[in-house]
Amino acid sequence: MTTSAIQLTNVTKVYGQSKNEVRALDAVSLTVPAGSFTAIMGASGSGKSTLLHLVAGLATPTAGEVILFDQTISQMNDDTLTRFRRRHVGLIFQSFNLLPTMSALENVCLPELIDGKRMRDIEPKAKQLLAMVNLTERGDHRPDQLSGGQQQRVAIARALINDAPLLLADEPTGNLDSKTGESVLILMRELVKEHQRTIVMVTHDPKAAAYADRVITLSDGKIIDDLGAMIGGKLSTATIAALGGV
Ligand SMILES: Nc1ncnc2c1ncn2[C@@H]1O[C@H](COP(=O)(O)OP(=O)(O)O)[C@@H](O)[C@H]1O
Numbered sequence: 270m271t272t273s274a275i276q277l278t279n280v281t282k283v284y285g286q287s288k289n290e291v292r293a294l295d296a297v298s299l300t301v302p303a304g305s306f307t308a309i310m311g312a313s314g315s316g317k318s319t320l321l322h323l324v325a326g327l328a329t330p331t332a333g334e335v336i337l338f339d340q341t342i343s344q345m346n347d348d349t350l351t352r353f354r355r356r357h358v359g360l361i362f363q364s365f366n367l368l369p370t371m372s373a374l375e376n377v378c379l380p381e382l383i384d385g386k387r388m389r390d391i392e393p394k395a396k397q398l399l400a401m402v403n404l405t406e407r408g409d410h411r412p413d414q415l416s417g418g419q420q421q422r423v424a425i426a427r428a429l430i431n432d433a434p435l436l437l438a439d440e441p442t443g444n445l446d447s448k449t450g451e452s453v454l455i456l457m458r459e460l461v462k463e464h465q466r467t468i469v470m471v472t473h474d475p476k477a478a479a480y481a482d483r484v485i486t487l488s489d490g491k492i493i494d495d496l497g498a499m500i501g502g503k504l505s506t507a508t509i510a511a512l513g514g515v
């Protein structure tokens with residue numbers, strides 16, 4: 270039985286060589302239970318994106334193991350990993366990465382189109398997802414005809430089209446005003462609480478982290494703090510120090 274979505278064992282990522290060596294992650298071990306919402310915080314350069322990329326299988330660790338849903342992805346070959354990622358992982362980034370020439374509906378369908386499925390087979394589900402993110406009326410709009418918050422919601426719908434149990438988000442509210450950011454966070458929380466998804470979200474923003482069940486803080490590639498839900502929206506002193514004061 271799978272109880273953990275993510276298991277990292279002594280994961281190290283080194284970029285560059287000798288003099289230029291950067292230890293972006295330093296022997297990080299971490300277990301993320303399925304159906305939980307985790308926020309990763311830390312100053313710029315502390316290794317947050319690297320951690321997310323390794324979990325997504327977009328980069329390989331220099332040492333250590335990355336296990337998703339009991340499968341060791343750090344040992345998979347490219348083809349197996351690509352197939353595994355398509356079924357298990359949805360990615361949401363700060364820049365929404367929507368294709369400008371495609372409608373919102375087509376953008377949501379894109380991962381499945383790339384996977385060789387036909388538009389008419391995917392369309393009903395894509396429409397359901399647009400309805401879930403409150404964009405039923407906007408399916409025909411191109412990204413430049415949508416607000417930032419609407420574009421991010423399209424990106425979230427797109428991350429959900431393959432029913433991925435694990436969603437990885439890098440600063441998903443970074444480009445949004447606080448009100449639209451809040452609507453995106455509420456949606457992410459619903460996905461965890463009502464749809465049993467697992468979410469790991471990188472954020473600089475303590476208000477965003479307050480939506481998570483757990484807040485992990487990175488500093489110089491190491492986990493320096495690992496807390497349950499932020500009690501009363503307060504960060505620990507160690508986290509505040511790592512963020513350079515907030
Ligand atoms: N592709 C790369 N090549 C070389 N160094 C990198 C690369 N990606 C990240 N780094 C370095 O690794 C460290 C961690 O980066 P990153 O994971 O992007 O941090 P964060 O997302 O917390 O800002 C930084 O020192 C960064 O400069």
Ligand SMILES: [Mg+2]
Pocket residue numbers: 317318319
């Ligand atoms: Mg980053």
